[in-house]
Amino acid sequence: MDDLCLRMLDRFQHDLPICAEPYQAIAEELGCSEEDIFQRLEQLNQRQALSRVGPIFDHSVAGASTLVALAVPEARIEQVAAQINALDEVNHNYLREHDWNLWFVLTGPNRAHLDQTLIHIQQQTGLTPLDLPMLTAYQINLGFALGKDSQVPS
Incomplete structure (x- = not known):
């Protein structure tokens, strides 16, 4: 670099x-x-060192969001991940080492839309989503100083 x-x-x-x-x-x-x-x-x-370029919106102002987990059988991970990734409402999809192994964020215009999307996911996958809505936001500076003259706030 x-x-x-x-x-x-x-x-x-x-x-x-x-x-x-x-x-x-x-x-x-x-x-x-x-x-x-x-x-x-x-x-x-x-190099797969960049996941995206763009803004991050405050979901409470721009609509609604929730963290979701699915307990996906290992043999179905790729299939279910592809189904989840195909949804417009999904971002930040991760595979984790746990019974609840597929984690993602749903975003939408309002909570009712998210609820409908969760129902759709359950119908499509046959798996029950664990819905974990945010209660309190704690702002962090997710920035990394790169070099001696870094402009990233500490």
Whole structure:
């Protein structure tokens, strides 16, 4: 990973520009071309070091969300994970070492929509979802300092 890539990741873990040309704005701030930014993002993507680029919305303002777990028989993991991943409401899908082994976040416009999605998941998979709605949000700074001149708040 070169210096430009480290600076890009360090600087834009937070406060991604919200404008018509965000990658151009990133490039201007870092003193490079937009193509340089696209190349670094593509390299990170090819190395599977980047999961996504985009905003994180406060679910309580933008709609509703809940954490869900399924106890999936080992022989069905790939099949059920594919069914879950196909749903527009699903993000953050993870396999865990536990009886409740498939964990994901459901998001939607309201709680009623989530409830309908949970019913759909149960009907589709034959498995009963464990619904774990958030009671209290605790804000953390999920940022990592990358380099001696890091701009990530500590």
